[in-house]
Amino acid sequence: MKGFNIAIVGLGGQGIITMGTVLKNAALDSDLKDVSGSERRGGAQREGYVETFVKYIFYEKESELRDPRKNIHSPMIQSGGADVLISLEPLETLRGAHYINKNSTVIFNKIPHIPISVRMGQACYPDISDIRSRLKNICGRVFEYDFDGLSLSNFNSLMQRNIIALGVLFSKTDIPIDKPIIEGILSKGKGGKENLEAFHLGLEVS
Amino acid sequence: MSRKNLLINGKKGDKAILLGNEAIARGAIEAGIGYASMYPGTPASEIIIALDKNKQYIENFYSEFSLNEHVSLHGAIGASWSGVRALCAMKNVGLNVASEPAHFLAYTGVKAGLVIAIGSDPGAPSSSNEQDDRWYSFHTGMPIMEPADIQEAKDFTRDAFGISEKFSFGIILNAPARLCHNAGTIHFDDPKDRAGIEGNFIKDPDNYLNLFNLVVKNHNKYIKRGNLLKEFLSNSPFNFAITWPPQSSGKGMGRERTGFISAGVIYSHLIESLNILEEKDNKILKLGFTYPISEELIGDFVKDLDRVVIVEEGEGFLEFQIKKIAYEIGFKGKIHGKDIFKMAGELTLDDVITGLSEFLCKSTPEYFDISVRKSAEVEEALPQRSGTFCIGCPHRATIYSVLKAIGFSHTDGKERDNVVIAGDIGCYTLSLLPPYNAMDFLTCMNAGLGIGQAISRFDKKKKVIALVGDSTFFHSGIPVLLNAVQNNADVLYIILDNSWTAMTGHQRTPSTPKCVDGTSLQGSVNIKELVKSLGVTNVKSLDPNSVKRFSSHVKSMLKEKGLKVLIAKRECILQEERRKKILKAESPEKAEAVSLYEIQKERCVKCNECFLELACPAISLKNEKTPGGENLEYYYIDPASCVKCGVCYEICPNSAIRKVEYNLKPVHPGTEGEYERV
Numbered sequence A: 001m002k003g004f005n006i007a008i009v010g011l012g013g014q015g016i017i018t019m020g021t022v023l024k025n026a027a028l029d030s031d032l033k034d035v036s037g038s039e040r041r042g043g044a045q046r047e048g049y050v051e052t053f054v055k056y057i058f059y060e061k062e063s064e065l066r067d068p069r070k071n072i073h074s075p076m077i078q079s080g081g082a083d084v085l086i087s088l089e090p091l092e093t094l095r096g097a098h099y100i101n102k103n104s105t106v107i108f109n110k111i112p113h114i115p116i117s118v119r120m121g122q123a124c125y126p127d128i129s130d131i132r133s134r135l136k137n138i139c140g141r142v143f144e145y146d147f148d149g150l151s152l153s154n155f156n157s158l159m160q161r162n163i164i165a166l167g168v169l170f171s172k173t174d175i176p177i178d179k180p181i182i183e184g185i186l187s188k189g190k191g192g193k194e195n196l197e198a199f200h201l202g203l204e205v206s
Numbered sequence B: 001m002s003r004k005n006l007l008i009n010g011k012k013g014d015k016a017i018l019l020g021n022e023a024i025a026r027g028a029i030e031a032g033i034g035y036a037s038m039y040p041g042t043p044a045s046e047i048i049i050a051l052d053k054n055k056q057y058i059e060n061f062y063s064e065f066s067l068n069e070h071v072s073l074h075g076a077i078g079a080s081w082s083g084v085r086a087l088c089a090m091k092n093v094g095l096n097v098a099s100e101p102a103h104f105l106a107y108t109g110v111k112a113g114l115v116i117a118i119g120s121d122p123g124a125p126s127s128s129n130e131q132d133d134r135w136y137s138f139h140t141g142m143p144i145m146e147p148a149d150i151q152e153a154k155d156f157t158r159d160a161f162g163i164s165e166k167f168s169f170g171i172i173l174n175a176p177a178r179l180c181h182n183a184g185t186i187h188f189d190d191p192k193d194r195a196g197i198e199g200n201f202i203k204d205p206d207n208y209l210n211l212f213n214l215v216v217k218n219h220n221k222y223i224k225r226g227n228l229l230k231e232f233l234s235n236s237p238f239n240f241a242i243t244w245p246p247q248s249s250g251k252g253m254g255r256e257r258t259g260f261i262s263a264g265v266i267y268s269h270l271i272e273s274l275n276i277l278e279e280k281d282n283k284i285l286k287l288g289f290t291y292p293i294s295e296e297l298i299g300d301f302v303k304d305l306d307r308v309v310i311v312e313e314g315e316g317f318l319e320f321q322i323k324k325i326a327y328e329i330g331f332k333g334k335i336h337g338k339d340i341f342k343m344a345g346e347l348t349l350d351d352v353i354t355g356l357s358e359f360l361c362k363s364t365p366e367y368f369d370i371s372v373r374k375s376a377e378v379e380e381a382l383p384q385r386s387g388t389f390c391i392g393c394p395h396r397a398t399i400y401s402v403l404k405a406i407g408f409s410h411t412d413g414k415e416r417d418n419v420v421i422a423g424d425i426g427c428y429t430l431s432l433l434p435p436y437n438a439m440d441f442l443t444c445m446n447a448g449l450g451i452g453q454a455i456s457r458f459d460k461k462k463k464v465i466a467l468v469g470d471s472t473f474f475h476s477g478i479p480v481l482l483n484a485v486q487n488n489a490d491v492l493y494i495i496l497d498n499s500w501t502a503m504t505g506h507q508r509t510p511s512t513p514k515c516v517d518g519t520s521l522q523g524s525v526n527i528k529e530l531v532k533s534l535g536v537t538n539v540k541s542l543d544p545n546s547v548k549r550f551s552s553h554v555k556s557m558l559k560e561k562g563l564k565v566l567i568a569k570r571e572c573i574l575q576e577e578r579r580k581k582i583l584k585a586e587s588p589e590k591a592e593a594v595s596l597y598e599i600q601k602e603r604c605v606k607c608n609e610c611f612l613e614l615a616c617p618a619i620s621l622k623n624e625k626t627p628g629g630e631n632l633e634y635y636y637i638d639p640a641s642c643v644k645c646g647v648c649y650e651i652c653p654n655s656a657i658r659k660v661e662y663n664l665k666p667v668h669p670g671t672e673g674e675y676e677r678v
């Protein structure tokens, strides 16, 4: 049995939950693949911290699937248990940093969203360089992007920033999911064409 | 087939990714329910949302968002007594409201299966209480099932209906937020045929008349049924034991023979923790039913153990029962539980790993320790982030106006010591957070006016303002208001009427005037007329987005004696925006004027009125280098997030915010977004 854990964090309204749902649907193609992962939705739409987990589980054989000591999975990720942390807000990347270990990959959006405590002068928003070095202190693979800018300049709205980030996830990590499966999921429904474009944009940005 | 239809029409062999709440809904569909209801409440809301939004595709089915949990459970009981399987969902504290029907249900029993799905909220991210509803079962007699994952959420719900019928109990399905909002793979089974679902109330006075001597008779009957259920549970597929691994009887390495007992989501934490700690030499009892618990089952499990560890969330509901059983049958070993795991707050996977590692003297993996240590260093320095109102939310305007009317200002350091603001439950609860800090207490539904009217009676030096939302008012606020009328309370009661039960996903309330697609709803209640009819003479209804006007009315009404009701009437901005989008998609040619609000750098003196007092999140701080190399900080309205409510424009004391109107013709035909300025 092998696993691949992804923690996705950000703010309500950024499309964090959608990212999790898309990734989870990619686990439906094989019976030996399982997926779990809870969402913290408390602050949805309201600037609060949101996180969602995607835990892929790969069984090597049928017998593992039936072994009660193996076939059930917590909806949470333990400290240091994430292979990847994706974050759509710099400060929240640090809040999610307890999920990563020295081999993890971090992908984060460098456009800050200032919390009320900072507005009120009760706290300081850390420098991006400080955030970067704190993350690098934990793991080597840290990638940052202006997802807001990429989405705005290519799609005229912020709606695609989460899908662009998904593209980066596929180019920068060895996520054990085939690209065409995700493309198939993204292309369904209205907005499918834009979603695919956003995903490919994410695949190509360096 | 789309996911939505799979939830309703899925067959054996189909699989999907579903939310825990949707899995419960699917289980109910497989069981052939004909009734579903709830008063919406996080984390349980999606259970009924999933069914209600698809109701036209479900044959012989009725669903409703009831006015409160008490009414909702009564409805489910009526359906059950009519021979129709019924699902009633609620959040943890909802059972307090529904506790009266919950207490007679064991006496009268059910006819068709009845399941109460409860979303509990450990850690209380969305509740005013961490209440563990399982304890209710000691006095309601209701059996409890606790699914551990999404598949079980569906399967248990489906099976609960049959058990409910067999033993004539309403069954509680307990699901913490971690399960309600867990999403994962689920395998479907065939749903029951729906063609035969039809109501028929068969009179049954022996059971349904529950008073005088009949009460005692019914009480004896349900004790007997409870014992039969216990017997059934001594050997059922819902509770199972994982025995010693091959070649072991737990005696290896001379250590004490250890067994774990757990249930629900915490059981999944337990299994994962044991794998992470590479701890195999043990037995595990998994309980699907956590009330009642069979003596035989426990006796059988503990007989070859030296110590038992009960892994559970909350204050020790299982430990309480299991200790009683085990010690009564003469178990000589030790039983652990809340001496290892905390009682308050959510019990996380980390908590279970750490607790077990200390108890078993097994070290945690190195990556885990490093991560716990490093993140403690990082998190210490992080600025807090709290939620707030959506951009353009009318509640922000209401709260801002109230605070201004009573002279509060962060910037000028002015407090509001002579006014008590009584809080209540809903989106507007967010006003208790900074920068508003606009609530002096917040407890349960309709406590605002309830407690507030008594404060106004005893503390004559302070004015009392009580806040309530439309949905909360309808839930149980009308009797509280009548009480205030009858006893002439001296309170300003502000009803924040945004037309929807917004926080839980926009269910309609009795006063919702029109659907999101614009069709008007017949017979919607006019809150102002309703309040008048209750005997309030001093009533006003105003648009809070006209902040100056609203604020001056708050000020003048506060000077008047007696009970005053001010209705802040403006629809939830999210619904308004959705409607705009729908209408625009329907008739694109009728696009309305496009405007934009912007802060003129040269005029803004950074007085903070918009940025900190109103604190609209679309207004942010920007940095820029001037040509002279200086760092220029200025306030800025992000056009991509501003919804153009115009409130900041109205309040800026320096006329620094201006409204720019755009021509409707795109500069380059065929492109959206770039418009010519008028």
Ligand code: SF4
Residues within 6 Å of the ligand: B391, B392, B597, B616, B617, B618, B619, B637, B641, B642, B643, B644, B645, B646, B647, B648, B649
């Ligand atoms: S008009 Fe002003 S207050 Fe309204 S959403 Fe835009 S920035 Fe916020």
Ligand code: SF4
Residues within 6 Å of the ligand: B599, B603, B604, B605, B606, B607, B608, B609, B610, B611, B635, B651, B652, B653, B654, B655, B656, B657
């Ligand atoms: S825009 Fe107006 S209200 Fe906002 S800080 Fe500047 S001067 Fe004050």
